[in-house]
Amino acid sequence: MxxxxxxxxxxxxSRGNNSNSYLSxxxxxxxxxxxxxxxxxxxxxMFVVANVAVFxxxxxxxxxxxxxxxxLEGKCVARFLxxxxxxPLKDNxxxxxxxxxxxxxxxxxWTKVVDKHQGWRLITCIWLHAGIIHLLAxxxxxxxxxxxxxQQFGFVRIGVVYLLSGFGGSVLSSLFIxxxxxxxxxxxxxxxxxxxxxxxxxxWSIYTNKAAALLTLLVIIVINLAIGILPHVDNFAHIGGFLxxxxxxxxxxxxxxxxxxxxxxxxxxxxxxxxYRAHQYALWLISVILLIVxxxxxxxxxxxxxxxxxxxxxxxxxxxxxxxxxxxxxxNL
Numbered sequence: 001m002x003x004x005x006x007x008x009x010x011x012x013x014s015r016g017n018n019s020n021s022y023l024s025x026x027x028x029x030x031x032x033x034x035x036x037x038x039x040x041x042x043x044x045x046m047f048v049v050a051n052v053a054v055f056x057x058x059x060x061x062x063x064x065x066x067x068x069x070x071x072l073e074g075k076c077v078a079r080f081l082x083x084x085x086x087x088p089l090k091d092n093x094x095x096x097x098x099x100x101x102x103x104x105x106x107x108x109x110w111t112k113v114v115d116k117h118q119g120w121r122l123i124t125c126i127w128l129h130a131g132i133i134h135l136l137a138x139x140x141x142x143x144x145x146x147x148x149x150x151q152q153f154g155f156v157r158i159g160v161v162y163l164l165s166g167f168g169g170s171v172l173s174s175l176f177i178x179x180x181x182x183x184x185x186x187x188x189x190x191x192x193x194x195x196x197x198x199x200x201x202x203x204w205s206i207y208t209n210k211a212a213a214l215l216t217l218l219v220i221i222v223i224n225l226a227i228g229i230l231p232h233v234d235n236f237a238h239i240g241g242f243l244x245x246x247x248x249x250x251x252x253x254x255x256x257x258x259x260x261x262x263x264x265x266x267x268x269x270x271x272x273x274x275x276y277r278a279h280q281y282a283l284w285l286i287s288v289i290l291l292i293v294x295x296x297x298x299x300x301x302x303x304x305x306x307x308x309x310x311x312x313x314x315x316x317x318x319x320x321x322x323x324x325x326x327x328x329x330x331x332n333l
Contacts (some may be wrong), residue, residue: 043155044146047162048139051185054127055096055135058105059084062097086131094131099181102128107181110174114305122174126166128183138185145192157252158192165191165245171298172240175308176315180234187237191245193221198249198287202280206258228319235319243294250287254280 063083064076074088077095086095103109106124113121129135150158169187197217200207207213221242228235256275276284301308309316 038151039154041147041150041155043159044142044150047146048142051127051129051135051139051142055129055132056084058097058101058128059086061105062087062101064097067098092131094133096129096131096134102130102183103181107183108170108173109181110178113174114303119303122167122170125170125183126163126185126188129185130183134184138189141189142185142192145189145196149192149196153253161191161195161245161248161252162188164248165194165241168244168295168298169237169239169241171295171302172243172308173234173237174302175298175306176236176319177234178307182234182237184234184237186234187241190224190238190241191248193217193224194242194245194247195249195253197221198246198283199253202250202253202283203255205277206255229317229321231320233319239318244291247287247291247294250280250283251291254284 060083064085064087065079065083074090076085076087077089078085086092087098089095091098099107103112105128106121107128108121108125112118129138146158146162166185166188169190170182173182173187200210200213200217204210225235225238225242227233228238254276257277257280
């Protein structure tokens with residue numbers, strides 16, 4: 001996107017996704033659940049506002065007319081916006097800032113995270129977007145998925161899933177991508193999608209139309225992960241976010257088994273004695289262990305400077321598959 005990034009042989013890895021494919025995931029599958037209480041969603045709208053506000057600040061700092069004037073190359077897009085105008089499309093086809101600006105403001109880059117000990121970039125990159133198209137796609141997805149989940153499970157649990165999934169996506173991305181910067185909330189969004197899948201599995205007994213619900217969700221997941229093998233899309237952030245959210249869903253989103261909520265209205269000794277089923281406790285324990293071990297191992301490997309591709313020689317195909325129409329940048333692998 002910028003001259004500096006081009007000279008490095010890299011570019012911005014936008015954590016893109018298809019917002020339309022998420023749309024069908026927002027419908028609530030009918031469940032035999034007596035807890036019909038729906039909370040007011042406020043955290044997800046706040047996340048949307050925060051992301052939009054950050055993008056506006058980034059564009060203000062980017063100030064395309066000023067730095068392009070000093071370089072004397074290309075023309076800003078939508079120049080009537082002044083300092084908020086976009087970079088030339090040849091540098092950024094997503095209508096956004098330069099990669100140099102994103103890098104300066106907290107984009108994920110392996111060298112700065114590991115060699116310069118700027119671990120905070122694992123968090124800040126979640127709030128940055130490569131362009132207005134990237135931002136709109138992610139925010140629409142967040143609204144369609146996140147609001148319904150927050151209504152059902154509350155802002156604390158969904159907030160934890162969103163933030164930890166985004167962090168998990170950043171960690172996995174850093175392990176496998178070294179020569180590109182990466183930005184976007186898609187890792188966190190894939191975490192919400194993963195949590196939806198594990199929530200369906202752990203609460204299987206209270207759902208109706210189980211097969212249809214599972215099939216629909218799996219199709220959505222496969223389609224969105226398949227989009228990630230296109231060039232310039234950070235699929236490692238998607239996968240890391242999805243796996244983190246999938247495990248967090250078993251920990252944070254189990255529902256009480258049917259009959260537990262009515263136990264106060266029945267005689268003593270009658271009805272359900274345990275709040276959760278045995279398989280829910282087992283999945284909770286396994287997921288907690290995997291989360292602790294996974295994050296610990298990944299962070300140790302990252303800050304020791306290890307390259308994930310050295311331990312998995314085929315994993316680079318998960319982020320980009322070369323074809324006759326495009327080639328993957330070998331420097332990224």
